Amino acid sequence: xxxxxxxxxxxxxxxxxxxxxxxxxxxxxxxxxxxxxxxLDCGVELAPFSLAxxxxxxxxxxxxxxxxxxxxxxxxxxxxxxxxxxxxxxWWETMVGPGKAIDTERFFVICANHIGACMGSxxxxxxxxxxxxxxxxxxxxxxxxxMVRAQARLLDRLGIGDLFCVAGGSMGGxxxxxxxxxxxxxxxxxxxxxxxxxxxxxxxxxxxxxRQAIMADPDWRGGRYxxxxxxxxxxxAVARMAAHITYLSDNALHRKFGRNLQDREALTFGFDADFQxxxxxxxxxxTFVDRFDANSYLYMTRAMDYFxxxxxxxxxxxxxxxxxxxxxxxxxxxxxxLFPTGETRAVVQALNAVAANVSxxxxxxxxxxxxxxxEEPELFETVSGFxxxxxxxxxxxxxxxxxxxxK
Amino acid sequence: MNIHPPPSQGARxxxxxxxxxxxxxxxxxxxxxxxxxxxxxxxxxxxxxxxGIEISQAGVNQCVARxxxxxxxxxxxxxxxxxxxxxxxxxxxxxxxxxxxPREVLEQLLRIGRRAIVSFPNFGHWNIRVQIxxxxxxxxxxxxxxxWYDTPNIHFCTIRDFTALCHDLGASVERSIALNAQGxxxxxxxxxxxxxxxxxxxxxxxxx
Numbered sequence: 050x051x052x053x054x055x056x057x058x059x060x061x062x063x064x065x066x067x068x069x070x071x072x073x074x075x076x077x078x079x080x081x082x083x084x085x086x087x088x089l090d091c092g093v094e095l096a097p098f099s100l101a102x103x104x105x106x107x108x109x110x111x112x113x114x115x116x117x118x119x120x121x122x123x124x125x126x127x128x129x130x131x132x133x134x135x136x137x138x139x140w141w142e143t144m145v146g147p148g149k150a151i152d153t154e155r156f157f158v159i160c161a162n163h164i165g166a167c168m169g170s171x172x173x174x175x176x177x178x179x180x181x182x183x184x185x186x187x188x189x190x191x192x193x194x195x196m197v198r199a200q201a202r203l204l205d206r207l208g209i210g211d212l213f214c215v216a217g218g219s220m221g222g223x224x225x226x227x228x229x230x231x232x233x234x235x236x237x238x239x240x241x242x243x244x245x246x247x248x249x250x251x252x253x254x255x256x257x258x259x260r261q262a263i264m265a266d267p268d269w270r271g272g273r274y275x276x277x278x279x280x281x282x283x284x285x286a287v288a289r290m291a292a293h294i295t296y297l298s299d300n301a302l303h304r305k306f307g308r309n310l311q312d313r314e315a316l317t318f319g320f321d322a323d324f325q326x327x328x329x330x331x332x333x334x335x336t337f338v339d340r341f342d343a344n345s346y347l348y349m350t351r352a353m354d355y356f357x358x359x360x361x362x363x364x365x366x367x368x369x370x371x372x373x374x375x376x377x378x379x380x381x382x383x384x385x386x387l388f389p390t391g392e393t394r395a396v397v398q399a400l401n402a403v404a405a406n407v408s409x410x411x412x413x414x415x416x417x418x419x420x421x422x423x424e425e426p427e428l429f430e431t432v433s434g435f436x437x438x439x440x441x442x443x444x445x446x447x448x449x450x451x452x453x454x455x456k
Numbered sequence: 457m458n459i460h461p462p463p464s465q466g467a468r469x470x471x472x473x474x475x476x477x478x479x480x481x482x483x484x485x486x487x488x489x490x491x492x493x494x495x496x497x498x499x500x501x502x503x504x505x506x507x508g509i510e511i512s513q514a515g516v517n518q519c520v521a522r523x524x525x526x527x528x529x530x531x532x533x534x535x536x537x538x539x540x541x542x543x544x545x546x547x548x549x550x551x552x553x554x555x556x557x558p559r560e561v562l563e564q565l566l567r568i569g570r571r572a573i574v575s576f577p578n579f580g581h582w583n584i585r586v587q588i589x590x591x592x593x594x595x596x597x598x599x600x601x602x603x604w605y606d607t608p609n610i611h612f613c614t615i616r617d618f619t620a621l622c623h624d625l626g627a628s629v630e631r632s633i634a635l636n637a638q639g640x641x642x643x644x645x646x647x648x649x650x651x652x653x654x655x656x657x658x659x660x661x662x663x664x
Contacts, residue, residue: 378520397527404542408520409527411513430521438523
């Protein structure tokens, strides 16, 4: 349990690193001035705004090999490079890289930090041009569609017309579906993983627990903690702890921790972290605070809560995909109880209802929702097979490989 | 990585014959596509837009890893999701006998495909008749190798049964081929009665 043993050290060191400005170290940034506002679903315009992004691989001459990756709730643009804040590998290095399923020798991969997030894109931590202070809760509520609209603006800026593929898991998968629904002509293939076309009541409930934990922390100060140089560390940590449980599964937790005790031989008859699972969760909570902004957490969770693709199309999900020529590959995991297979099946049924080109794979795994981020060979085979076939359809030759290698 | 032979070589004769009923560049749904052998054959020899439905998750995952567009689903329950005329051909290859409601499945095929292609083992074959007649046991043949208690095939029919069902549903038979035990097609001129006796399997091309 090396993770848990690092707990106290990282917890203490973190205080000095608490960030009051968006951190975009190592990322490219696209600035959109006051004259190019982003219209938002809530009815206001956001201007100016910036998007921090990473790219991997090389854009081909025809600009036909672009893969846009949409990150999850607390992810960021650092898909396949060492993270500048945590020093850990990129969050999808298992999937993205030279020779990987999303092969950066073949595709030009882009990932942008979402609008409202906290790794360099404009969010509640950014300065409000109207007041000269951080936005805090004056930042407008952002939706999944707003995030996608901002990404489209980034592509326009980069001179990229359509995407070979949009891929993402969880909240990223919601964006994939939104892309496919809102920009049908710009999406050749779509890879929504462990996601849903709407956030379920149970999932909204979990998010509300997290938000209430943050807002109950006296250091949250009504969202103006940056002014007072405080941080709702405990609230955000508790929010992360609760959420983290939903990313795993009963089996995965039991396999990893059982009822094992943490650095002790017997129960202490107190409320210290007797059990390894408690110590692990506390570690997850404390380290999260070092890399994520509490207000951003409120905004990101709200965006997911508001997502309901069918509602935007008169209650019929199939309406969202009417007339699509995008090739879809939907993936779910058997032990994911946050986005259970039924949610993906609903998307597949809607796609079938418009006779879309769709593949649907449910992967046997006991790792819960987080399986999409982990070493899952069947996921890699699925993604690789899907992208290879789509690339063949799009006439993207694989450099230095014959037909045989593609099968 | 597996080395796959060119699809036209080594493919099952029934699949080859079936594939030749499909117009090039058409839209095809293969219901019960298994490991995707027919889909591959159709994609590569007829350049079709090929999709599949398969009930076994292992089969689906194998298909998708090979780049085929396949969803996990059940012919008995999931065909209702597709719109009318979604495909040029809806294919049910060696699957109808394993469905719970073959009549409804066939109706769905004829609804979502402008044409339907159905292939099935013929339970009227003389060898099967002889086994029941003289051994008094459920027949076991090279093509139908499972014992009665563990076969997935719950709704066997003969060629004559099948043509009767097509008639009931108002479907017209555009073409039919019966294959002998060696997998060779029988002559076209052979009457149904004889096809039903010496055909080990049959392939029907239907339209509404």
